[in-house]
Amino acid sequence: xxxxxxxxxxxxxxxxxxxxxxxxxxxxxxxxxxxxxxxxxxxxxxxxxxxxxxxxxxxxxxxxxxxxxxxxxxxxxxxxxxxxxxxxxxxxxxxxxxxxxxxxxxxxxxxxxxxxxxxxxxxxxxxxxxxxxxxxxxxxxxxxxxxxxxxxxxxxxxxxxxxxxxxxxxxxxxxxxxxxxxxxxxxxxxxxxxxxxxxxxxxxxxxxxxxxxxxxxxxxxxxxxxxxxx
Ligand SMILES: Nc1ncnc2c1ncn2[C@@H]1O[C@H](COP(=O)(O)OP(=O)(O)OP(=O)(O)O)[C@@H](O)[C@H]1O
Numbered sequence: 001x002x003x004x005x006x007x008x009x010x011x012x013x014x015x016x017x018x019x020x021x022x023x024x025x026x027x028x029x030x031x032x033x034x035x036x037x038x039x040x041x042x043x044x045x046x047x048x049x050x051x052x053x054x055x056x057x058x059x060x061x062x063x064x065x066x067x068x069x070x071x072x073x074x075x076x077x078x079x080x081x082x083x084x085x086x087x088x089x090x091x092x093x094x095x096x097x098x099x100x101x102x103x104x105x106x107x108x109x110x111x112x113x114x115x116x117x118x119x120x121x122x123x124x125x126x127x128x129x130x131x132x133x134x135x136x137x138x139x140x141x142x143x144x145x146x147x148x149x150x151x152x153x154x155x156x157x158x159x160x161x162x163x164x165x166x167x168x169x170x171x172x173x174x175x176x177x178x179x180x181x182x183x184x185x186x187x188x189x190x191x192x193x194x195x196x197x198x199x200x201x202x203x204x205x206x207x208x209x210x211x212x213x214x215x216x217x218x219x220x221x222x223x224x225x226x227x228x229x230x
Pocket of ligand 1: 011014017035036037038039040041042043044086195
């Protein structure tokens with residue numbers, strides 16, 4: 001589903017933010033990506049949702065090298081990926097309900113049935129009383145829940161979440177991680193970037209640790225095995 005081979009990332013002429021990263025996330029798996037602030041988690045995710053190309057090395061998604069994708073192929077792949085952005089990226093002029101329905105509209109699935117799905121999901125994340133609110137009138141945690149609902153409503157093949165529980169209290173954070181578990185059970189590959197170690201420890205999923213732009217292979221990571229020297 002996701003494969004990085006010897007990936008290096010620099011922004012412009014700056015230093016190497018990610019250094020020779022090799023990893024593999026298989027279809028249907030669930031991974032935590034853990035690291036301190038600035039370790040490179042968001043940068044790694046950005047390559048997984050095709051917003052960033054590596055400076056060196058190879059990134060393959062759904063078995064395709066992202067380097068050779070046309071704009072149309074990129075757009076089609078993106079439709080299979082749900083993303084929870086760290087800064088939410090909700091459309092401010094659309095209500096919570098309309099924001100969540102957006103992926104269904106884009107994929108042509110909008111209708112009475114899907115409108116009901118949107119309402120059920122918003123209720124499940126505790127926003128039954130805020131469905132018609134505009135994002136600027138919602139709290140940070142409420143906006144984060146709208147962003148999560150929008151990312152999962154289309155049952156994506158790959159769900160990428162960048163610090164998805166950063167604005168939530170512990171009870172709601174655990175509830176939302178269970179939502180990701182449910183999605184994973186029906187086949188979605190899940191990758192969650194976070195620095196919340198205690199939350200990660202509550203779930204039994206492989207952990208990939210990033211430190212200073214490198215995978216810390218002393219732990220339980222999904223780093224692809226290093227090639228043997230010839
Ligand atoms: N667009 C950019 N241009 C230049 N440098 C960047 C850019 N985005 C990130 N960086 C740098 O890359 C490094 C890794 O940042 P990144 O956001 O990937 O880390 P992170 O682990 O997600 O951090 P956080 O948990 O604080 O979000 C940081 O030193 C950051 O300053």
